[in-house]
Amino acid sequence: MSGHSKWAQIKRKKGVTDQKRGALFSKLAKEIVIAAKSGGGNPDGNARLRTAIDRAKAASMPNENIKQAILRGSGQLPGQVYEEISYEGIGPGGIAIMVRCLTDSRNRSSANIRHIFTKSGGNLGKSGSVSYLFQFVGLITISR
Numbered sequence: 248m249s250g251h252s253k254w255a256q257i258k259r260k261k262g263v264t265d266q267k268r269g270a271l272f273s274k275l276a277k278e279i280v281i282a283a284k285s286g287g288g289n290p291d292g293n294a295r296l297r298t299a300i301d302r303a304k305a306a307s308m309p310n311e312n313i314k315q316a317i318l319r320g321s322g323q324l325p326g327q328v329y330e331e332i333s334y335e336g337i338g339p340g341g342i343a344i345m346v347r348c349l350t351d352s353r354n355r356s357s358a359n360i361r362h363i364f365t366k367s368g369g370n371l372g373k374s375g376s377v378s379y380l381f382q383f384v385g386l387i388t389i390s391r
Contacts, residue, residue, distance in 0.1 A: 279303060
């Protein structure tokens, strides 16, 4: 008689929900770490950090997790180091493309980006090869 236990049904639903929340919290923590690393750990003087904290609070992320992420980003706690890297290249049809990514492994990201460019008929260029064509205006986030 599977499925008749109330706890079994709760456990199934809770597992899925907790997995989604965990993935969201780790993504938000990465954003906080990068913001604290780039502009300091004080949200009053760092607008990017303040925005990341507001997003984390809107998603009900615990304050302790937010504080730990700020401390990791400001270098006061050891943890995984994330860096923001920009890649430039020419896509299919001669379209200039700039890719900014957040990674913990520069070599792995470089190989993945190079593979995507090559697979789609483009070429990964050197730094400065197409950046002069762009002016930073905004950010587009694509979910998987």
